[in-house]
Amino acid sequence: MSGSNGFKSFFIEIGELTLFAKRFFKELFSRPFEGKELLRQCYNIGNRSILLVAVTGFIIGLVITLQTRPTLEGFGAESWMPSMVSLSIIREIGPVIIALTFAGRIASGIGAELGSMRVTEQIDAMEVSGTNPFKFLVVTRIVAATLMLPLLVLLGDAIALSGSYLIENVKGEVSFVLYFNKVFKVLEFSDLIPATIKTFFFGFAIALVGCFKGYHCEKGTVGVGAAANSAVVFSSMLLFVIDFVAVFVTDIFFEL
Amino acid sequence: MSREQNISKAIENIDTKSVILEIKDLRKSFGSNHVLNGFNLKLYEGENLVIMGKSGSGKSVMIKCLVGLLQADSGSIKIMGQEINTINQKDLNILRTEIGFLFQGSALYDSMTVRENLEFPLRRHKTRFKDATNMDELVTEALESVGLLHAIDLMPAELSGGMKRRIALARTLILKPKIILYDEPTSGLDPITSKEIIELMRSIQKKYKTSSLIITHDVDCARVVSERIILLVDGINYVEGTYSELSTSTDAQVKAFFK
Ligand SMILES: Nc1ncnc2c1ncn2[C@@H]1O[C@H](COP(=O)(O)OP(=O)(O)O)[C@@H](O)[C@H]1O
Numbered sequence: 001m002s003g004s005n006g007f008k009s010f011f012i013e014i015g016e017l018t019l020f021a022k023r024f025f026k027e028l029f030s031r032p033f034e035g036k037e038l039l040r041q042c043y044n045i046g047n048r049s050i051l052l053v054a055v056t057g058f059i060i061g062l063v064i065t066l067q068t069r070p071t072l073e074g075f076g077a078e079s080w081m082p083s084m085v086s087l088s089i090i091r092e093i094g095p096v097i098i099a100l101t102f103a104g105r106i107a108s109g110i111g112a113e114l115g116s117m118r119v120t121e122q123i124d125a126m127e128v129s130g131t132n133p134f135k136f137l138v139v140t141r142i143v144a145a146t147l148m149l150p151l152l153v154l155l156g157d158a159i160a161l162s163g164s165y166l167i168e169n170v171k172g173e174v175s176f177v178l179y180f181n182k183v184f185k186v187l188e189f190s191d192l193i194p195a196t197i198k199t200f201f202f203g204f205a206i207a208l209v210g211c212f213k214g215y216h217c218e219k220g221t222v223g224v225g226a227a228a229n230s231a232v233v234f235s236s237m238l239l240f241v242i243d244f245v246a247v248f249v250t251d252i253f254f255e256l
Numbered sequence: 257m258s259r260e261q262n263i264s265k266a267i268e269n270i271d272t273k274s275v276i277l278e279i280k281d282l283r284k285s286f287g288s289n290h291v292l293n294g295f296n297l298k299l300y301e302g303e304n305l306v307i308m309g310k311s312g313s314g315k316s317v318m319i320k321c322l323v324g325l326l327q328a329d330s331g332s333i334k335i336m337g338q339e340i341n342t343i344n345q346k347d348l349n350i351l352r353t354e355i356g357f358l359f360q361g362s363a364l365y366d367s368m369t370v371r372e373n374l375e376f377p378l379r380r381h382k383t384r385f386k387d388a389t390n391m392d393e394l395v396t397e398a399l400e401s402v403g404l405l406h407a408i409d410l411m412p413a414e415l416s417g418g419m420k421r422r423i424a425l426a427r428t429l430i431l432k433p434k435i436i437l438y439d440e441p442t443s444g445l446d447p448i449t450s451k452e453i454i455e456l457m458r459s460i461q462k463k464y465k466t467s468s469l470i471i472t473h474d475v476d477c478a479r480v481v482s483e484r485i486i487l488l489v490d491g492i493n494y495v496e497g498t499y500s501e502l503s504t505s506t507d508a509q510v511k512a513f514f515k
């Protein structure tokens with residue numbers, strides 16, 4: 001594929017994704033609501049990613065603390081550790097890295113699942129059985145991911161802070177109460193709220209792209225692999241775009 | 257419109273030979289790929305009609321138009337007196353309970369057990385099958401008629417290709433359809449399993465008194481089940497006749513199928 005062709009197909013893809021999102025909002029508010037299937041998807045998505053999020057969060061906490069410590073120590077400013085680390089985790093590193101791992105797990109999972117359902121005509125079979133497959137498969141997954149990712153990020157943040165505390169406790173002999181006192185002293189709602197709001201958009205974008213790729217999967221098993229793969233690439237890219245916009249908007253509203 | 261009204265309307269529309277499904281001048285293209293170029297057929301009540309055609313000739317496209325999975329470009333499709341191309345979504349879903357569709361690759365839902373697969377159409381077509389106590393009976397009956405009651409709690413991944421096809425057939429039967437559309441019912445199966453499926457189709461035909469449209473390029477299948485065969489070539493109904501008529505034809509295009 002030539003450069004300009006790839007560029008063109010990229011914009012065509014953006015257009016199609018926008019139409020797909022439009023259809024999502026149209027069908028989101030129309031009856032019947034697939035409540036039971038929505039709960040099942042929330043459980044599935046949470047269940048599939050919770051361990052990954054926990055491990056990722058813990059490692060983020062350890063690594064950031066270990067790497068920041070020597071620098072602050074050089075200035076004799078170790079007492080700033082809890083506030084510095086917690087701010088960077090809550091505001092940026094936690095949401096972005098956890099959303100990226102979530103994209104790797106969930107966007108590819110949804111892309112492959114819906115892709116194989118498309119290729120093996122399961123989606124057609126649903127439609128013939130009097131079910132709107134877009135509502136049953138797509139709307140439920142997008143809503144579930146939009147609701148679950150913020151919860152998972154909050155959990156991941158908490159685990160990351162615990163990991164950070166562990167290092168502080170070993171290296172700097174900081175007590176649990178002192179550490180979290182410092183964390184909560186510096187943290188404000190203006191840190192937590194925008195960071196949480198953007199994770200709703202992250203979750204939405206990840207599932208939207210996964211569903212889009214899977215639902216319009218090309219025939220053949222090659223198509224399923226391609227759908228899963230491009231779902232991860234495309235949604236990760238979209239994450240950074242959303243993150244940039246979010247930081248920009250937050251900057252205007254909260255004048256950091 | 258209630259089911260009874262649908263049926264009575266259908267009865268009104270039946271001509272002397274009682275046509276249950278009629279396609280007139282069906283056309284469908286995908287961009288520059290002209291798949292169907294004016295296809296016609298009539299399916300009579302209680303009949304087994306076989307459609308044969310090369311791979312990629314548009315057989316699946318044709319039957320997907322019948323149940324509204326694809327929208328035809330032009331032409332008319334009348335099923336039990338109702339025009340599919342102009343029907344609204346609600347009536348289409350009611351009509352779909354009268355039409356069973358056996359998909360080419362079985363199309364069982366991977367994430368559900370056999371029981372849930374069979375319950376799915378029952379739960380979804382709520383208007384007709386509200387009664388939950390009845391559901392177990394219907395599932396059991398459908399599984400018994402394909403001889404796989406013992407597989408009720410298995411997942412599709414645990415089944416062989418032949419078992420999957422039979423479960424898919426049970427799922428198709430569960431709504432007790434008037435018409436069954438079979439998309440290559442024996443494709444991807446070994447000859448012995450194919451024979452079993454063909455036998456099953458015949459016994460179902462007897463038991464449920466359905467009208468069937470069978471797509472296949474399996475000559476054995478065509479010979480055993482067909483009362484009439486239509487060859488689909490270049491997007492039109494190229495020739496029509498019984499198995500013995502077509503298998504002795506001197507036309508080169510027709511001969512190619514019966515080698
Ligand atoms: N959804 C679709 N979009 C574009 N082309 C399609 C689609 N479905 C089928 N086709 C094309 O229509 C032709 C007939 O396909 P099909 O009906 O599946 O063949 P078969 O007779 O083997 O069942 C093929 O050339 C196929 O590429």
Ligand SMILES: [Mg+2]
Nearest residue numbers: 315316360439
């Ligand atoms: Mg086909």
